[in-house]
Amino acid sequence: xxxxxxxxxxxxLLSAEELTYHVGACALNKRESQKVxxxxxxxxxMAICDRYTNNQEDALEILNDGFLKIFKEIHHYQPAYAxxxxxxxxxxxxxxxxxxxxxxxxxxxHKVVTELDSIVYQVEAVNEDAIDKLSHEEIxxxxxxxxxxxxxxxxxxxxDGLSHEEIxxxxxxxxxxxKSNLSxxxxxxxxxxxxxxxxxxxxxxx
Amino acid sequence: xxxxxxxKKVRQAADQHHPNYDEKAWAKMERLLDRHLPRKKDRRxxxxxxxxxxxxxxxxxxxxxxxxxxxxxxxLSTLVNSSANQKKQAEPADGSKKQDASPADxxxxxxxxxxQPVVTNDNTDVPATxxxxxxxxxxxxxxxxxxSNKQDKIQPSSIDKDNQVMIDVTDAGxxxxxxxxxxxxxxxVNTPPAINQSLPDQPVKKETVQEKKYETIQNKLGESKVVxxxxxxxxxxxxKKNDNVADQPKIKEIKTATKKAGNKKKSSLFLSASAGPDxxxxxxxxxxxxxxxxxxxxxxxxxxxxxxxxxxxxxxxVYTAMPKDYKSPVPIPNxxxxxxxxxxxxxxxxxxxLSYNFGRTEKRNMFVSAGISSYFMKKEKYVYMYQYxxxxxxxxxxHEVKDENKHYFSVVTLSGGYQRKISKRISLAAEPYVKxxxxxxxxxxxxxxxxxxxxxxxxxxxxxxxx
Numbered sequence: 001x002x003x004x005x006x007x008x009x010x011x012x013l014l015s016a017e018e019l020t021y022h023v024g025a026c027a028l029n030k031r032e033s034q035k036v037x038x039x040x041x042x043x044x045x046m047a048i049c050d051r052y053t054n055n056q057e058d059a060l061e062i063l064n065d066g067f068l069k070i071f072k073e074i075h076h077y078q079p080a081y082a083x084x085x086x087x088x089x090x091x092x093x094x095x096x097x098x099x100x101x102x103x104x105x106x107x108x109x110h111k112v113v114t115e116l117d118s119i120v121y122q123v124e125a126v127n128e129d130a131i132d133k134l135s136h137e138e139i140x141x142x143x144x145x146x147x148x149x150x151x152x153x154x155x156x157x158x159x160d161g162l163s164h165e166e167i168x169x170x171x172x173x174x175x176x177x178x179k180s181n182l183s184x185x186x187x188x189x190x191x192x193x194x195x196x197x198x199x200x201x202x203x204x205x206x
Numbered sequence: 207x208x209x210x211x212x213x214k215k216v217r218q219a220a221d222q223h224h225p226n227y228d229e230k231a232w233a234k235m236e237r238l239l240d241r242h243l244p245r246k247k248d249r250r251x252x253x254x255x256x257x258x259x260x261x262x263x264x265x266x267x268x269x270x271x272x273x274x275x276x277x278x279x280x281x282l283s284t285l286v287n288s289s290a291n292q293k294k295q296a297e298p299a300d301g302s303k304k305q306d307a308s309p310a311d312x313x314x315x316x317x318x319x320x321x322q323p324v325v326t327n328d329n330t331d332v333p334a335t336x337x338x339x340x341x342x343x344x345x346x347x348x349x350x351x352x353x354s355n356k357q358d359k360i361q362p363s364s365i366d367k368d369n370q371v372m373i374d375v376t377d378a379g380x381x382x383x384x385x386x387x388x389x390x391x392x393x394x395v396n397t398p399p400a401i402n403q404s405l406p407d408q409p410v411k412k413e414t415v416q417e418k419k420y421e422t423i424q425n426k427l428g429e430s431k432v433v434x435x436x437x438x439x440x441x442x443x444x445x446k447k448n449d450n451v452a453d454q455p456k457i458k459e460i461k462t463a464t465k466k467a468g469n470k471k472k473s474s475l476f477l478s479a480s481a482g483p484d485x486x487x488x489x490x491x492x493x494x495x496x497x498x499x500x501x502x503x504x505x506x507x508x509x510x511x512x513x514x515x516x517x518x519x520x521x522x523x524v525y526t527a528m529p530k531d532y533k534s535p536v537p538i539p540n541x542x543x544x545x546x547x548x549x550x551x552x553x554x555x556x557x558x559x560l561s562y563n564f565g566r567t568e569k570r571n572m573f574v575s576a577g578i579s580s581y582f583m584k585k586e587k588y589v590y591m592y593q594y595x596x597x598x599x600x601x602x603x604x605h606e607v608k609d610e611n612k613h614y615f616s617v618v619t620l621s622g623g624y625q626r627k628i629s630k631r632i633s634l635a636a637e638p639y640v641k642x643x644x645x646x647x648x649x650x651x652x653x654x655x656x657x658x659x660x661x662x663x664x665x666x667x668x669x670x671x672x673x
Contacts, residue, residue, distance in 0.1 A: 021605065024536020029243055031236075038235055039227060046225040060228070064235045068242055082540070136219035143216070158213050159220045186209065 014040050016084040023088070027075035034071055044089060045096050051155050052100035054144045058107075066092075066099040097160050101170050104152045134193060142192040150185035157182050473510075475667045478503040478517065478635075484658035486523045494525030499658060501555070513561040513573065520584075523551045523654060532650040540592070545599055548589040551648055554582040557619060570626040577619045579641065583611040586649050607649045618642045621660075631666045 014022065014036070025033030045066060050059035070092060079087040143151060152171065156162040157178070162170070164178040171178070484499035503517025527547045529538075538544055559577025586607040593599045623637030641656040648654070 017605070020536050020538075024534070028535055029245060031239070031245060034239065035232060035236075038232060042227050042231065043224040047220065047223040050225060051220065051223075060231055060234065063231070064238050067235060068238055071239065071243060134215060134219075136222045139216055139219035140223050158216055186212075 014085070019084055019088060023074060023077060026071055027077075029071075037070075038067055041089070041092055045092060048093060048096040048160075049100060051140065051143055051159065052104065052152060054148075054151075058103070062096070062100050062103045065103070066096040069095050069099060093160075097156070098170075101152065101156075104148060105171070108148070134196075138193065138196050142189055142196065145192050146185055146188055150181050150188055153178055153181040154185035154189070474507050476505050476507070476664045477667065478505060478515075478662045478664045480517070480519070480660050480662040482658050482660040484521050484656055486525045487655045487657070488525060488527055488531050488652060489655075492526065492528075494523065497522040497524060499660065503557075503662070505664070507563070510566060511563050513563060513575075515557070515559045515561065515575075515577070517557060519555045519557070521553060521555065523549070523553055523656070525549050525652075525654065527650060527652055531652055533646060533652075534650055538590070543592045545591045545593040547650065548591060549648070549650070549652070550587045551583055552585040554584055555617075556580045556582070558615075559619060559621075568627075570624065572622070572624050574622045575620070575637070575639075577621075578615045579617040579619055580615055581613040581617055581647050583607070583613075583648050584609060586611070588649065605649075611648055613645070613647050616644050616647065617656075618644060623660075625664070633664045633666075635662045635664060636660075637662065 019037075019040075022033040022036050026037060042063075045063050046059060049062040049066065050056070052062060053059045077088075077091060080090070081087055143154065146154060153167060156167045156170070157164065164175040164182075167173075167178040168175045173181075479502050481498065481500040483496050485496045486494040499519055499521035501517055501519030503515055503519075505513050505515035507513045527549060529541065529544050529546070532547050557577050557579040559575050561573045561575040563571045563573045565572040588605045588607075590605070591599050619639055619641050621637050621639035623635050625633050625635040627633040637660045639658060639660060643653050643655065646652055646654075
């Protein structure tokens with residue numbers, strides 16, 4: 001996982017001691033502590049899950065499946081470093097991403113293009129002013145509108161920091177296909193954003 | 207790198223994206239957990255609860271049915287009095303023969319009571335003063351109770367040697383008898399008048415001995431009078447021997463009654479209130495603080511020997527555990543710097559013990575006891591003391607647990623004690639004890655030992671005062 005990503009953008013509801021206690025209690029299958037951890041990390045986990053779907057129900061399904069895996073394996077969990085909360089968030093993030101991938105593979109309705117064609121798509125750079133005018137909600141909404149295959153590759157590469165090799169292993173595709181889908185995801189995303197901000201984006205649309 | 211800014215914007219958007227909490231989401235999650243990670247119901251607790259309930263219910267029903275406090279154990283005095291009462295009821299006051307008494311009853315009466323003087327009716331018209339007949343089975347008392355003055359002397363007269371027993375009276379008030387004929391059953395004893403006085407001829411009535419306390423006295427005028435028998439002044443050897451023989455059944459029966467009264471063990475239910483100092487330790491060298499243990503109990507004693515006790519007690523356990531003693535279910539942060547764990551726990555204890563009583567006297571007894579207790583950790587507070595290299599020892603963080611850990615039948619208690627009665631119903635007991643855990647207790651699963659002295663005031667229930 002790319003260490004550039006800041007996992008401390010929002011304040012934690014649980015202190016390190018509280019998290020340590022509840023993690024231990026979850027290892028004993030204590031329902032009260034499971035609920036505490038679920039509530040505390042709901043927003044953080046849902047922010048990951050709903051990028052991989054285009055509807056709330058699928059996002060909730062990925063979220064709950066992810067937490068179920070966490071509670072099943074929590075007795076094996078050991079903090080990777082001194083910061084207990086950051087360690088736990090990183091572990092939770094990884095599980096949510098893998099759960100989203102599993103969900104995509106299980107519900108794959110769109111075939112991912114397996115081979116790159118010989119055409120290299122030229123994508124022009126996006127104007128910085130136009131980028132600044134994009135709100136975070138619009139970007140997320142636009143990502144959600146991508147095709148499932150493109151959306152998955154885009155999320156894995158751009159946001160979650162997986163390499164094309166890792167993506168190809170996870171999705172069962174070649175690295176070339178992964179690159180192709182990423183390129184197509186960018187194009188589609190720009191078109192969507194163009195639709196949101198048609199006058200500004202049109203100037204820079206490919 | 208042309209999309210670097212755009213990618214950065216996208217990542218920022220993703221980091222800032224934080225959906226609101228949905229309450230319904232947990233409901234769905236809980237259903238998922240119930241299906242895949244169901245909570246195990248501790249059926250053992252339910253089974254133990256019902257078992258304890260059945261035992262208490264059964265014990266209560268048994269006590270209610272048998273009512274051990276209402277059983278009247280016969281004592282010696284009650285036995286003798288009851289026999290006297292039975293005798294009074296069986297015999298009229300005038301000492302006349304009871305016609306409807308069965309031979310067995312008559313025999314029994316004779317055995318219980320000392321022989322009574324009677325007036326015999328036989329065919330021989332013998333002056334009463336000169337005829338003394340002895341009931342061979344009811345001997346010396348009737349004969350020896352002769353009252354006469356010094357002037358009275360009885361000279362042996364012509365008597366039917368075949369049917370009567372000769373009595374030699376040498377002094378007033380004394381009589382000696384000689385058994386001549388074993389077939390003689392009845393005896394007539396009269397206080398002899400003066401030997402020189404002539405007595406009117408009076409037929410001597412033959413009566414069986416019925417009343418032990420009365421004797422027929424004939425005065426100088428020949429008038430018979432029934433008076434209360436006085437103590438025998440002296441007995442002859444034969445009389446003594448006969449006494450022993452006659453008294454043996456009575457003594458034997460009294461002894462049996464005494465034995466029965468003595469062997470009848472008392473069973474009793476009692477309440478107790480207890481308090482005393484209690485100290486906890488881990489191992490044999492690390493002791494905690496002395497705290498007060500107190501509570502109330504209920505006990506039942508079987509046959510003065512065995513006592514079953516239970517109750518409810520509360521105490522504080524304050525101790526210090528080393529990291530190696532403390533088995534936390536949760537990974538402890540920076541365990542290499544953890545120095546110790548200071549614990550302060552409030553526990554509820556429900557013991558169940560069996561005691562053996564010995565050295566019992568009327569006032570005191572000693573006992574040894576063994577039992578097993580259940581610990582309910584009401585509140586646990588743990589302070590984790592850390593010490594970094596070169597730094598001071600300081601409390602890193604505190605952790606509280608409430609009403610979480612329950613340890614059924616997990617602590618063995620061994621004790622001995624001394625109990626002393628201070629009144630009919632109340633007794634005091636001092637009981638040193640040690641408590642040894644069968645498994646770890648509390649959040650850290652500590653093998654916590656305890657020791658102390660319990661002082662109890664026991665109050666017997668349903669105890670009758672003997673008047």
